[in-house]
Amino acid sequence: MTAWKEHRGIIIFGIIAIIVLAGALIAFKITGPMGIEDRFHAATGIIPVEEEDAESGIAGFFLEGNALLYFLILAGLIVVCVFAYRQFRI
Amino acid sequence: MAHIHLEDGSFSLSWVIIWWIVALALIGVALWSLRSEGTKNQKRITIAAFVTAAAFAVFQINIPLFGGVHMNLTPLIGILVGPVLGTLVILVINILSAAIGHGGWGLVGANVLVNLSEVIVAYLIFRGAKSIIPDLFSRAGIATFVGLFCGNLVMVGIILDSGIQGVTQSTGQVLTGLSLIIAVNMGVAVIEALLTGLIVRYIGKIRPDLLGEAKP
Numbered sequence: 001m002t003a004w005k006e007h008r009g010i011i012i013f014g015i016i017a018i019i020v021l022a023g024a025l026i027a028f029k030i031t032g033p034m035g036i037e038d039r040f041h042a043a044t045g046i047i048p049v050e051e052e053d054a055e056s057g058i059a060g061f062f063l064e065g066n067a068l069l070y071f072l073i074l075a076g077l078i079v080v081c082v083f084a085y086r087q088f089r090i
Numbered sequence: 091m092a093h094i095h096l097e098d099g100s101f102s103l104s105w106v107i108i109w110w111i112v113a114l115a116l117i118g119v120a121l122w123s124l125r126s127e128g129t130k131n132q133k134r135i136t137i138a139a140f141v142t143a144a145a146f147a148v149f150q151i152n153i154p155l156f157g158g159v160h161m162n163l164t165p166l167i168g169i170l171v172g173p174v175l176g177t178l179v180i181l182v183i184n185i186l187s188a189a190i191g192h193g194g195w196g197l198v199g200a201n202v203l204v205n206l207s208e209v210i211v212a213y214l215i216f217r218g219a220k221s222i223i224p225d226l227f228s229r230a231g232i233a234t235f236v237g238l239f240c241g242n243l244v245m246v247g248i249i250l251d252s253g254i255q256g257v258t259q260s261t262g263q264v265l266t267g268l269s270l271i272i273a274v275n276m277g278v279a280v281i282e283a284l285l286t287g288l289i290v291r292y293i294g295k296i297r298p299d300l301l302g303e304a305k306p
Contacts, residue, residue, distance in 0.1 A: 013227075045264070046256075
């Protein structure tokens with residue numbers, strides 16, 4: 001009983017996290033991979049207007065939708081944060 | 091997270107005006123409340139400026155999870171600055187987002203209401219559950235989950251009430267599609283809850299006064 005009282009916050013948090021993750025995975029299985037706008041278009045029945053391909057991105061690389069670049073940048077940011085934390089104790 | 095990603099013209103003009111009027115009324119109440127408080131909240135205004143910048147940046151980052159989603163940080167806004175300043179923060183973020191093509195201009199009113207519900211609910215849960223869940227990390231995390239879920243419900247309510255112009259989907263079909271969006275959004279809420287919990291726990295450790303918590 002004491003353990004429940006001490007840890008009830010994290011237990012409730014964990015249960016919610018598991019439930020919503022399971023729900024999200026089921027929804028993802030049903031819909032498949034889609035961007036945010038595509039998801040809304042599919043849900044509401046809007047037919048998206050095709051846009052002409054525009055030149056964008058960082059030095060010719062497209063960050064949006066590129067998981068590898070995204071994780072590389074994320075890893076770089078984590079390294080910078082760890083360095084800043086250790087160096088300056090912020 | 092909960093944000094109506096539809097173009098201008100999706101809602102009829104009358105609904106666009108209705109959501110703008112409701113949002114402006116709430117913004118007016120927030121401004122009146124701030125004015126009546128005077129200069130008591132100067133520290134919170136500084137924090138509000140920081141969370142506005144952080145949340146705007148986070149809004150624009152597309153996380154390649156479930157096909158692409160973004161976080162809001164709205165529950166963190168509610169926890170750190172409360173619903174009054176949070177209303178103004180939300181307005182600024184939505185206007186700047188619309189300015190760069192993230193959501194239609196006409197939908198700013200509706201999106202302010204969606205995000206404001208997240209701010210208010212997260213704030214209330216975080217403050218109200220203090221005696222039940224003293225641990226900052228889990229309390230902030232749970233407040234984030236509940237806040238974001240309510241934001242999604244408000245989003246669906248607004249879309250169903252307004253109706254989408256020029257589509258043949260029935261209300262049931264739209265509701266089914268939007269329910270799937272809620273489920274996917276809530277998957278991302280796990281990341282947002284973890285992030286918010288860690289930020290709040292860190293702030294609680296170094297500056298508990300910013301959270302309205304007593305110093306240990």
